[in-house]
Each structure stands twice: as structure tokens, then as C-alpha cells.
Amino acid sequence: MPSxxxxxxxxxxxxxxxRLVESLTGETSVSRRTVLGGLGVAGSAAVGLGxxxxxxxxxxxxxxxxxxxxxxxxxxxxxxxxxxxxTAFNTGGSGQDNVPQQVYEEDGRTVRExxxxxxxxxxxxxxxVEFQAWAYNGQVPGPxxxxxxxxxxxxxxxxxxxxxxxxxxxxxxxxxxxxGIPQNGPGVLDTGESFTYEWIAQPAxxxxxxxxxxxLKEHIHxxxxxxxxxxxxxxxxxxxxxxxxxxxxxxxDDFREQLVEExxxxxxxxxxxxxxxxxxxxxxSFDTNFDGGNEVYAANTRAFGYxxxxxxxxxxxxxxxxxxPIQINKNERQRVxxxxxxxFDLINSFHTHSQFFDYYDHxxxxxxxxxxxxxxxxxxxQRGIIEIDYSDHQPGxxxxxxxxxxxxxxxxxxxxxxx
Amino acid sequence: xxxxxxxxxxDGGVTADEEITQPLGLPRWVSALLPIVLLVLVLGVFAFTxxxxxxxxxxxxxxxxxTHTTLxxxxxxxxxxxxxxxxxxxISQVLVDEAYWDFRVEGAGGxxxxxxxxxxxxxxxxxxNPGWDxxxxxxxxxxxxFHNTIVAPSQSxxxxxxxxxxxxxxxxxxxxxxxALGMLWFPYIKTMSDRWLHAVLLFAAGVLGFLAFDAxxxxxxxxxxVPGAYEGNLLVVFGIFGALLxxxxxxxxxxxxxxxxxxxxxxxxxxxxxxxxxxxLHNLAEGLAIGSSFALGRxxxxxxxxxxxxxxxVTEGPAVVAPVARGKRPSLGHFAALGVIAGAPVILxxxxxxxxxxxxxxxxxxxxxxxxxxxxxxxxxxxxxxAGGRVASATNLLAFLLGLAIMYVTDLFVAL
Numbered sequence: 001m002p003s004x005x006x007x008x009x010x011x012x013x014x015x016x017x018x019r020l021v022e023s024l025t026g027e028t029s030v031s032r033r034t035v036l037g038g039l040g041v042a043g044s045a046a047v048g049l050g051x052x053x054x055x056x057x058x059x060x061x062x063x064x065x066x067x068x069x070x071x072x073x074x075x076x077x078x079x080x081x082x083x084x085x086x087t088a089f090n091t092g093g094s095g096q097d098n099v100p101q102q103v104y105e106e107d108g109r110t111v112r113e114x115x116x117x118x119x120x121x122x123x124x125x126x127x128x129v130e131f132q133a134w135a136y137n138g139q140v141p142g143p144x145x146x147x148x149x150x151x152x153x154x155x156x157x158x159x160x161x162x163x164x165x166x167x168x169x170x171x172x173x174x175x176x177x178x179x180g181i182p183q184n185g186p187g188v189l190d191t192g193e194s195f196t197y198e199w200i201a202q203p204a205x206x207x208x209x210x211x212x213x214x215x216l217k218e219h220i221h222x223x224x225x226x227x228x229x230x231x232x233x234x235x236x237x238x239x240x241x242x243x244x245x246x247x248x249x250x251x252x253d254d255f256r257e258q259l260v261e262e263x264x265x266x267x268x269x270x271x272x273x274x275x276x277x278x279x280x281x282x283x284x285s286f287d288t289n290f291d292g293g294n295e296v297y298a299a300n301t302r303a304f305g306y307x308x309x310x311x312x313x314x315x316x317x318x319x320x321x322x323x324x325p326i327q328i329n330k331n332e333r334q335r336v337x338x339x340x341x342x343x344f345d346l347i348n349s350f351h352t353h354s355q356f357f358d359y360y361d362h363x364x365x366x367x368x369x370x371x372x373x374x375x376x377x378x379x380x381x382q383r384g385i386i387e388i389d390y391s392d393h394q395p396g397x398x399x400x401x402x403x404x405x406x407x408x409x410x411x412x413x414x415x416x417x418x419x
Numbered sequence: 420x421x422x423x424x425x426x427x428x429x430d431g432g433v434t435a436d437e438e439i440t441q442p443l444g445l446p447r448w449v450s451a452l453l454p455i456v457l458l459v460l461v462l463g464v465f466a467f468t469x470x471x472x473x474x475x476x477x478x479x480x481x482x483x484x485x486t487h488t489t490l491x492x493x494x495x496x497x498x499x500x501x502x503x504x505x506x507x508x509x510i511s512q513v514l515v516d517e518a519y520w521d522f523r524v525e526g527a528g529g530x531x532x533x534x535x536x537x538x539x540x541x542x543x544x545x546x547x548n549p550g551w552d553x554x555x556x557x558x559x560x561x562x563x564x565f566h567n568t569i570v571a572p573s574q575s576x577x578x579x580x581x582x583x584x585x586x587x588x589x590x591x592x593x594x595x596x597x598x599a600l601g602m603l604w605f606p607y608i609k610t611m612s613d614r615w616l617h618a619v620l621l622f623a624a625g626v627l628g629f630l631a632f633d634a635x636x637x638x639x640x641x642x643x644x645v646p647g648a649y650e651g652n653l654l655v656v657f658g659i660f661g662a663l664l665x666x667x668x669x670x671x672x673x674x675x676x677x678x679x680x681x682x683x684x685x686x687x688x689x690x691x692x693x694x695x696x697x698x699x700l701h702n703l704a705e706g707l708a709i710g711s712s713f714a715l716g717r718x719x720x721x722x723x724x725x726x727x728x729x730x731x732x733v734t735e736g737p738a739v740v741a742p743v744a745r746g747k748r749p750s751l752g753h754f755a756a757l758g759v760i761a762g763a764p765v766i767l768x769x770x771x772x773x774x775x776x777x778x779x780x781x782x783x784x785x786x787x788x789x790x791x792x793x794x795x796x797x798x799x800x801x802x803x804x805x806a807g808g809r810v811a812s813a814t815n816l817l818a819f820l821l822g823l824a825i826m827y828v829t830d831l832f833v834a835l
Contacts, residue, residue: 132551163546215518290552292517 069409071304073127075322080123080139082305086279086326089146089229090114091268099143112147112201113154118165118211118224125286125296126303126411127323133223134161134211140301141282141341142209142226146268147201149233155197157189164188165219168212169228170381172202181212188213204232204244204266205363206337208381220380221287221343223301227280227383229337232263232366234270244366262366265333277332283348283378283402283412284341294344296411297402303411308397317397325397325415330390334416337363339383348412351375351403352388360385375403390418479505481559483533484646485567486778488555489575490547498541498555498567499777501646502533509533512558515545538646549573576713578774586710586769593709594702594765597729599758601736608737608744616744617808618818623694623738624799625822630701631792633830635659637708638785644778651782658786659793662700666693666794688749690742690798695760697795698735700788702761705732706768707781713773734825735761742802 088096092103092112100115121138125131136142147153159165166188168180177185178197186195211224237244241251241259264272284301285294296303302322309320319325328334340348351374358368359376363385370376376384390398395418402412441450482504489497496515502508509532513522520543524531527539547553553569576582608619638658642651673689739757743749772781800810809815 132548162548215516215520217516217518290554292554 077124082300140223158194159189231267234263237263297407306414325417334388336386340378349377353399509560514556590766595762597732598762621815622818625819629826641782655786659790662787662790687742697791698761703764703768706765707772710769710772
């Protein structure tokens with residue numbers, strides 16, 4: 001094994017980064033292939049330098065023969081911040097600037113109205129690697145909608161993309177016109193067309209929406225998907241507790257109260273909810289070279305977006321500007337609304353280190369469907385709620401990632417930093 | 420020829436005149452036709468009695484080739500398919516990116532079945548994306564699949580006068596003008612000593628030799644995309660030998676004329692025209708490459724590429740005029756004709772390539788070019804020898820090598 005020449009490796013990396021950025025102005029797949037090829041060259045030229053560029057300049061002089069895996073460099077595209085996306089909930093009353101929204105009463109029902117557009121755009125999926133995406137409101141994943149059970153979700157959708165699109169919600173929807181498929185209602189919406197979708201927010205849980213135009217694989221994996229969170233209504237839970245548990249035994253008053261409390265903690269309109277740190281994660285992946293397999297995997301689009309910036313492989317690490325762990329307060333309960341949008345692979349998974357968690361499949365129950373596990377799997381469009389407790393852990397880094405090693409090494413590799 | 424004296428042979432026999440008469444006293448045409456008649460009879464017996472009916476084991480495999488694809492609009496993909504197999508095939512379904520998709524078959528007599536050697540177009544209404552590869556699979560009635568990947572799709576230009584004009588301008592710049600410029604070396608070449616003139620001729624032979632290999636490799640590469648039933652590689656071999664022998668036959672006929680005292684046929688002008696035809700055929704193939712890259716939407720004709728082509732082709736000028744450096748200068752009309760024959764086919768090739776692109780035509784044209792060029796090299800060597808030069812002198816060998824080298828270097832600038 002030749003000794004690492006860090007400075008020359010860093011030069012190579014820098015050159016390649018420049019070349020990547022230059023090549024991104026091109027639109028041909030060839031240039032993108034070159035980009036990926038270039039990444040490979042970078043890897044070999046730097047002898048698997050990985051992300052230890054800063055370590056190169058740090059003062060440790062025993063060389064790490066194995067290198068560290070991870071994408072080289074930082075993200076330059078600041079249009080999308082995966083750390084902001086984690087906690088960006090659009091409720092009609094408050095939300096993201098790029099999602100026009102309002103909340104009002106209509107016929108005794110709360111209406112949460114959103115304006116959605118589909119656009120063709122370019123997103124950064126790995127440092128220096130761009131992907132031509134189709135995106136709701138210009139972001140991948142699409143905006144997270146949050147409502148309460150029984151509300152009316154009204155989405156004024158306009159298609160500004162080159163292709164025909166729809167929005168199909170994974171909700172209990174009683175009107176076929178509102179299903180957002182080519183064969184029903186307005187069908188697909190061509191460029192410039194609009195349609196207002198109306199869905200009752202039911203059942204409580206964490207749900208999924210996506211474009212249902214054909215070809216499906218293309219329309220989903222290009223980025224047209226997002227999360228709809230339907231908070232349980234504690235009053236309704238008190239009336240119909242059985243609907244929220246998979247449990248045939250007697251419902252005692254204590255149990256009923258316990259379920260109501262859980263519902264309050266899930267409902268963003270209740271103070272109990274403030275004690276919980278809630279995060280949205282959409283597991284997604286990208287086929288950059290059209291071979292029907294993914295080159296980049298991530299939670300929330302950016303490969304290693306929640307990874308460390310740099311590490312020397314000896315326990316010393318620094319947070320990068322754009323690649324940094326998710327900082328969490330050990331005394332808060334952690335809740336992840338997780339969904340899987342991955343195309344071309346049968347399943348994706350979520351695994352936490354040093355930690356066992358409760359999992360609520362589809363989020364439709366108030367008692368866990370899986371208790372005390374450290375790995376769950378989801379097929380495409382499957383989703384669920386993960387509740388994690390780090391209160392008794394020492395501060396520091398705790399990894400979480402897909403436990404398909406391939407996915408992890410291709411970007412779906414992240415950290416919580418417990419403080 | 421035959422003298423009428425009877426030679427006695429050592430065995431005491433005599434050569435028999437009867438041996439050139441026909442057996443049984445039949446007329447000559449009977450003995451010419453008899454094998455053919457018998458062959459027809461045997462074939463008939465074979466067809467009607469089928470003596471090998473029980474011998475066949477297994478089915479011949481289906482074989483369908485997608486020769487090329489066109490994208491006439493952003494909502495349409497057209498696959499040009501040929502059935503190479505010995506049996507009819509039915510295209511029952513089409514997969515686009517592993518999804519069943521609408522399609523219709525055109526040009527197969529109104530159905531989806533292709534007879535052996537039949538070609539058709541499969542028209543798929545699909546909203547493709549520029550630059551995003553598409554993988555298409557044909558599913559036959561027995562479930563067999565034939566895959567084809569459309570790499571980095573972009574819209575086909577279709578027929579327009581604008582495109583023809585564009586190709587004409589490109590052809591002018593990469594073909595006609597460089598050749599004409601190269602021919603301007605003529606007055607200088609005329610002043611050269613024999614030794615250096617022969618070196619220039621061998622340099623030209625080196626240039627042509629490079630082009631022969633260049634076009635030959637390209638032809639075989641293209642031949643891989645020729646439907647199997649047309650035997651692409653053998654078609655290329657046939658094209659090379661066909662052109663070589665045809666041009667050589669013309670050359671031999673010319674020599675016959677020279678022997679018969681036709682002075683026009685003995686001049687270097689003849690060779691100059693042969694060189695021009697050879698280079699013209701090569702440039703036709705170059706034009707085909709440019710035209711077909713337009714047809715396939717693979718065009719990146721930057722200034723750099725055009726400059727590369729010009730440098731590449733300017734060396735063809737002296738090759739054309741070197742043979743007429745001795746003796747009386749031909750009229751300017753001849754020079755114009757030589758230039759047009761050598762350079763203008765780029766334009767023609769461009770038109771053919773953009774309008775009637777098919778790998779079969781492309782490979783065949785390239786092969787013809789190779790054959791013509793090989794014959795020209797042969798001719799140049801003979802010309803030097805006839806003028807009293809030594810073909811394999813050190814100067815000449817180095818000149819030939821220089822021709823190869825210069826073409827190699829300038830070829831680096833040309834990548835369609």
C-alpha cells in the first residue's frame with residue numbers, strides 16, 4: 001500500500017470538484033456519466049481518501065491505510081437544506097415560504113389549503129452531483145403536509161412541468177375523482193393545467209403522497225413524493241379508542257387516558273406535542289445513469305447529508321457546513337415520521353446504533369406495532385413512526401442508516417449527535 | 420493456338436480431336452444445361468418427398484434486430500426492426516423501461532407478424548426525455564425478449580431543406596475547401612525532384628492507407644448493427660473486395676488501351692482521377708458519418724471538430740495532384756473536376772446519412788471506400804516503379820510513415 005500523499009490527493013479532489021461543477025452545466029447523460037466516472041477516479045486517485053480532507057491538514061501523521069468512505073466535498077447548492085426539511089411542517093397556518101397556504105373554517109370543518117406546483121428542476125444529491133428532478137414546489141422530497149383527523153385538505157395543484165402529473169394521496173379517500181390517477185377525475189394534468197384536490201384527513205397516521213402519472217417508476221423516482229401527517233384528534237380517541245389499537249381486550253379508563261395522552265403528544269395543536277422533537281425523513285434514491293439501479297441513496301435526498309463533515313478515523317470528527325449530524329437534546333423524546341420512496345429496490349430499512357425503539361407501522365395506532373427493535377424495513381410507500389429515547393445515553397455520535405450496507409455506503413448513512 | 424499437326428505421344432496414342440466433341444454427339448448447349456436440369460429435378464424430388472422430414476430436432480431460434488431508432492417528436496419513439504430468423508415472429512408486447520406500453524407495428528402488412536427478412540417500424544407513443552436513456556424490449560408471442568437501449572435520446576431532425584443546406588455548408592468546409600487548399604501545393608510539387616516527388620506520392624499513399632484502416636474498422640463496427648441475415652461482416656468484406664477488384668479491372672482495361680497506343684490513358688491524370696475517386700468514396704463515408712450523427716441526434720459539430728476535419732482533409736489535396744506533377748499540366752477544368760470528385764461527396768454523404776440512415780448502407784459505403792483506397796495505393800506504388808523509382812527506399816518508407824502519423828494526429832481532433 002503506497003503511503004497517502006494527502007496534498008496531492010486533495011489537489012486531485014479539488015480538480016475533480018471543479019470539473020464536476022463545470023460538467024454540471026451540461027445536460028447530456030454522457031457528462032453525468034463522466035461525472036460519476038470522475039468520482040470513481042477521485043476515489044482511486046485519492047486511495048479511498050473519503051472525507052478525510054480536513055484530516056489531511058490536521059496534525060496526525062500516522063496514515064490511515066483504509067481511508068474513510070463518504071462523499072468528498074460539501075454541497076454548494078443551498079436551495080434545499082435537509083436539516084430545515086426535517087422539521088418543516090405545513091399546517092395551513094404556518095409552514096414553508098415556498099408553499100402558499102391558509103387555514104379556515106368551512107361548514108364546521110377545518111380546511112387546510114395549500115398551493116402546489118410541479119416543476120422541472122435540478123437538485124444536488126451528492127456533493128457536485130446534480131440530478132434532473134421533477135419536484136412539487138421545487139423541492140425533493142415534496143413539502144410535508146400536516147393536518148388533524150377529520151380536517152379537509154385542499155390542494156390547488158398546477159402543473160408547470162414538461163410532463164403530465166397528478167397528486168395521489170395515500171389516505172382513506174371516498175371520492176374517486178380525488179384519487180389523482182390517469183383513469184379518474186381530471187386524469188393527468190398536462191403542462192399549464194390545474195386542479196383542486198380535496199381529501200378528508202383520515203385515518204390518523206403518517207401517510208404518503210406521490211404523482212401517479214405513467215410511467216410510474218419515472219414519475220416517482222424523479223422526486224414527486226412527500227409526506228402527509230394526520231394527527232390523531234384526542235377527543236375522537238377518547239370516543240373510539242378501539243380504532244387506534246390492535247388489541248382485543250377490555251379498554252380500562254387508565255388505558256383510555258393513556259391513549260388520549262399519546263394522541264395529544266402526536267397532535268401539533270396541543271401543548272403536549274411541544275415536548276417531542278419531531279422529524280420527517282423520506283428514504284429516497286436516485287438512478288443517475290438510467291440503468292434501473294440507484295447510484296445515490298439518502299434520507300431526505302442528500303447523500304451523507306446527516307453524516308459528519310470530516311473524521312480522522314480515530315474518533316475525532318468535525319461537523320461540515322452542509323454535511324453534519326442531526327443535533328438532538330437527550331432529554332426530549334425523538335419522533336421520526338419515516339417513509340420510503342425508494343424506486344428500483346424492493347425494500348429499504350432504518351437501523352439505529354446503540355438503541356432500541358418503538359415502531360408504529362403507518363402511524364395509525366397509538367400503541368407500537370413493533371416494540372423494542374433496532375431495525376425496521378419498509379417497502380415503497382410504506383411508512384411509520386419511530387419513537388426513540390436517548391435520555392440515558394452518553395452525549396456523542398449515534399449512527400443511523402439503512403442496513404443494506406450497499407445503500408449505506410451509497411449515501412443513506414446518518415448520525416444523531418446527542419447533546 | 421492449335422496447330423493441325425498431329426503429335427504422337429509417348430504412349431503411342433494420338434491426341435483425339437473427338438475429345439472436344441460432345442458425348443453422344445449432343446450439341447454443346449445441352450451439356451451446359453444438363454446439370455441445371457438435373458439439379459431442378461433433384462430439388463423437386465426433395466421438396467415433394469421430404470426424405471429428411473424426421474431429421475429436424477428443435478426449433479430454430481427467433482432473431483429480431485433493432486437496426487436503429489428515430490424520435491420524430493417528443494411524444495414518439497420509432498424502432499426500426501428486422502426479423503433475421505428463419506421463421507415468422509410476432510411482436511406481441513413492448514416494454515419501455517420495464518413497463519408494458521402502447522405501440523403499433525407499421526409496415527408489416529397490417530399485423531404484428533414479421534416474415535423472415537421482413538422489416539417494420541414499431542411506433543411507441545411515449546413522452547421521452549432528452550438525454551435520459553430509454554431501454555426498450557420487444558416481447559414475442561413465445562415470451563422471448565429483444566432489448567435495445569436508446570442512449571441519450573434527442574429528437575431526429577427529419578427532412579428539411581434547412582438541414583440539407585446545413586449539411587451542404589458543413590460538407591463544403593470539411594470536404595471541398597480543404598481538398599482544394601491542399602491542391603494549391605501543385606505548383607510546388609511540380610518543381611520537386613523525382614526523389615521528393617515519389618516521397619510525396621508515398622506520403623499520399625500513407626494518408627490513404629490510414630484512411631483505409633480508419634474506414635475499415637468503422638465499417639466492421641457498424642456491421643455489428645446490421646441485421647444478422649444480411650451478414651454485416653461479410654457484406655463489408657464483399658464491399659472491400661468488390662470495389663478493389665472493380666477499380667483494378669478498370670485500371671487493367673486502361674493498360675490495355677495504353678498498349679494499344681491510346682495516349683490519353685497513359686497519363687498521370689488517370690491516376691489522379693483514381694485517387695480522387697478513392698478519396699471521394701472515403702469522403703462520402705465521412706459525410707455519411709456526419710449525416711447519420713445528425714439523423715441520430717448526436718451532433719456536436721463545434722468549431723474544433725470542423726477544424727479537425729479540415730486539417731485531416733487538407734492532406735488529401737496533394738495526394739490528388741501529385742500524380743500529374745510530371746508531364747503536361749492538365750487544364751484547370753481537370754483540377755476543378757478532381758477537387759469536386761474528391762471533396763464534394765462529403766455533402767452527398769451527409770444528405771444520404773441524414774435522410775436514409777441505416778447501418779447496412781453505412782457499412783457498405785465505408786467498405787467500398789476501403790476497397791477503392793487500397794487499389795489506389797497499389798496504383799501509386801506501380802506509378803513510382805514505372806517512373807524508375809524504388810518504392811521501398813528509405814525516403815519513401817519514411818514519407819509513407821509520415822502520412823500515417825499526420826493522419827493519426829489530425830484524427831485525434833475528429834470525434835463525432
